[in-house]
Amino acid sequence: MLHFATALAAAGDAVELAMSLLATATAKYRSLLTSLSSEGDNSEVPPVTCVVADGLLPWAIDIAEELGIPALAFRTASACSFLAYLSVSKLFELGELPFPAGGDLDEPVRGVPGMESFLRRRDLPSSCRSIHETNDVVDPVLRLLAEYTAHSRNARALILNTAASLERSALAHITPHMRDVFAIGPLHAMSPSLSSASSLWREDEGCLAWLDGQTDRSVVYVSLGSLAVISHDQFREFLSGLVSAGHPFLWVLRPGMVGASQDAALKEATDAAGKAKAHVVPWAPQRDVLRHRAVGCFLTHCGWNSTLEGVVAGVPMVCWPFFTDQQINSRFVGAVWRTGLDMKDVCDGAVVGRMVTQAMKSAEIRASAQGLAQQVKQDVANGGSSAAELKRLVNFIRDLSVTPLGSRKARDQK
Template identity: 65%
Template structure:
């Protein structure tokens, strides 16, 4: 009996070029490497030149880059970056894929693409060239459902807005979501001002809906966290793989940071007792006013707890840099440690951290959940609104502080998260379940194994000579 030809499986992983969306796909790339798959990770030239790795990348991971079409000093706001990626970026991507269809320098041809689901062109171009393409969802399953449902939400007049009106337009999440919990663009009332709906949210929603047409959809979540939402998504896709939390499942997890991490904060944490420090980080994109900063600092100081605060360069809007420096100096003279960027996984794992005040981005939410640390969520935009609702009302592993910036509320919620036995128990129970999920035989581990087999089968069917057009 003739055996099938041996095909070297080579996956090209293509993330959306933002800090928070690069890392989960890098964790997937690492997991594929662990499974013996060849992997190329595709950055933009702008990001590749900036990356300062917290750990050395896996030696077998091949890094390539394409231009995003914007000048180096461009702020790269979402809509402008998407437009440029869909033109300059997509042309460069097609050319790179064409050159990757044949072996070169001991590198086998690309046999499969995994691309961020918000970039429809990435899967479409791959399939057009005869390369099977899978979509990767960097949002939670619940947030993905919300994004997919935004056209219906706007049609029903349930536009995202800071109000407690219940939402009926997201199937499977009736009775959970309020208007304030829906994905929204930057600016509190932007969805009310945009007429037919927030263009950024609708654009992302189009991408998420399109990703359901890919060979399969990969979601960085666990079935134990979002089983009902995953069932709804499965009914809309050809196949879905819930493989998260990926950062905790790989034996050699890599990470990439566009900012240099301040490891000195770990020694500062070492000097504190167990569960007595509040860790504060609002992610890689959010910008706050000077007034919001002072409210936060005042509320945190009033708790009496020491706190570690991440304050990125340019994160605070103020006309006086001297005033900002003075405010930071006063805080650090008390019980605060302020850094520009922190090694977040190490911080959350530290015995001294008792609470995480966070923007509730999905990466931060997962990282915190795995460590069993209670959360206080202060979301800004996009999926953060939905994630914070899950934390506060569904999982009850923390508190939802959205649409409020008041020192008294900050003090009250941080104190409650630090001392509540109920929240701590829920957070620990979720952490224990997630450890079971990623262990051998667990749901996420099994799904990851099924995904690797699925990719191998696709590669055999499409190889050994992909179609060149």
């Protein structure tokens, strides 16, 4: 399948980047930390007393600890995907990895704790899928992600951008393997004033004015994220499904997303649905779009940030996952939270149209989506689980910070 092959290539680029950072950035990082952790009286900058490092940069954690600076790991993916990567060695022990050639991707997977009743082979992170596709037992992407995930045990604590009401079971199964775990999220909901100015693409604010002219819950919002690349044939299947569903749609088509066919795709989308029903932009202010009264459904790749934004907005989702953690995220949307429909591994206009129609019209899905949104809002409000976890994290870091560096080194060597 073209979109899966492209995903593997993108993941391969990530491995190359990780190796490059390991080779080139560690010395400079060590030097920087050494200079910033000085406790000399002449320093105008307070010494670094704690490091919060991306969990996919394990060397950042190791070097900090070697210098006597406590390090915490922060992972931006879902807790459920973190648990799946943490369970990779068990999946091999149980014989659930590698997938047999030609095996049924709907075969249940029992080796990820807490997910035995609903997880299938096709729901595992995409790097597990590559083993099935290539018969390569030692897949470099899977090996790297599993190793980096297990390495978070070495950090003083693990921070996850999630909420108890979303992933309580996964968090419970992760906690015994870590020194401490903080579930603080969704972060964008905890800081409503937080700008999306860090977007990789310039947002088209004009789409909000177009939404203003649409009726309530009438628009399908389509965005497959910042990395997905689709073929022109796949584009046409999505387009035919959207047109057949009959709803106005706002579609994010990044430059180059449909390759050399991009210009033709933009014209084709507008011509097929008519300018009144089709609005195509290179990028959109997604949080504002999702909470707009006109949006009735979100067709998404199910990246964790997009998933969280859809959850907080209470919008039903149709999920077409692309790679890494998106496969397992979409399973949670469809089978656990029941706030949308999982369309993975299918790119057919009739299926797109049917699922969009169901997501737009289903009172049950909408009620589940809005109910989950209310639960998450309670999590981030004063007294909620995420708010309490944030306070606990602040105190945790404060306790690390008040201990002098020399005392920490002596204590940690005991």
